[in-house]
Amino acid sequence: MKWLLSYLSAEKEKIAALPDGRSKAEYIWQYYKLWIIGIVCGVTLLVYIIYQMNTVLSENWLYVTFTNTYAEVGTGSDLWEDFVEYGDFDLSEKNVVFNNSSYFDYASNQGVGNTYYEVFVSYVDAGTLDCVTMEKDSLVALGASGRLLDLNSEGCASIVEKYGDRLVYCEPYDEEYSDDLVPVGIDVSDSCLMTEYELYEDSCVIGIGAYSKNLDAVELFLDYLIGEVS
Secondary structure: OHHHHHHHHHHHHHHHHOOOHHHHHHHHHHHHHHHHHHHHHHHHHHHHHHHHHHHOOOOEEEEEEEEOOOOOOOOOOHHHHHHHHHHOOOOOOOEEEEEEEEOOOHHHOOOOOOHHHHHHHHHHHOOOOOEEEEOHHHHHHHHOOOOEOOOOOHHHHHHHHHHHHHEEEEOOOOOOOOOOOEEEEEEOOOOHHHHOOOOOOOOOEEEEEOOOOOHHHHHHHHHHHHHOOO
C-alpha cells in the first residue's frame, strides 16, 4: 500500500509540474488511457446491466423448456411466433419463453452434477418453469424425482378432463406420498412437435413443473399442440 501511495504522490507531482492543462491531459491520456478505457467500459456495462434489470420483463405468460433437442423451437422461432399469435399474448406485459438449450437425461443418470439439470431444478423450485418436453422414458424417470406436478392435483382437473387418455405415469417419488402410479405427463407424440419440428426420434411427452404458476397457459399450449391433431 505504501508503494502505491508513493507512486501516486510522484505522479501527482509530475502532472502538477506540467506547464498547462493541455500538457497535463496529454500526459494522463498517454500513460493512463488503458485504465480510462477500462473504467469507461466497466461503468457502461454496469449501467447497461442495471437498465436491463429494471426494464426487461421478469414475469412470464409461459416458460417452456424443450430438453435434448437441436430443433429450432426456441424463443423467436416459427413455433414460438405461431403460439404467441394463437394465444394472443401481450408481450409488453409478460414474456413467452421457449428454451431449447437444455441437455440432460435423468434416465441415464445425467442429473446431479449436470449444469443444465441444476438450472432446470432452480427454475422448477422458483416456479419459473411451467412445462418441459422429453422423450417418454426420460420424463418418467424425471417424474420419480418429484420435480413434476402430479396431474391429479386440483389445478390440473381441466387438463386431465381433456387429455386423460394421453396421461403418462411414473412410480411415486415418495412411497409415503402414494401407493399408486402418479400421472406426470401428457403424450404429444402425434403433435407438430414431432411431425413438423422433429424434436425427438421416438416419443414426446410434456410434464408440468411442480410449482408452475401458469397452469392456464400450459393448458392453452396443450390445446394449441393437440388441437392441430384432432
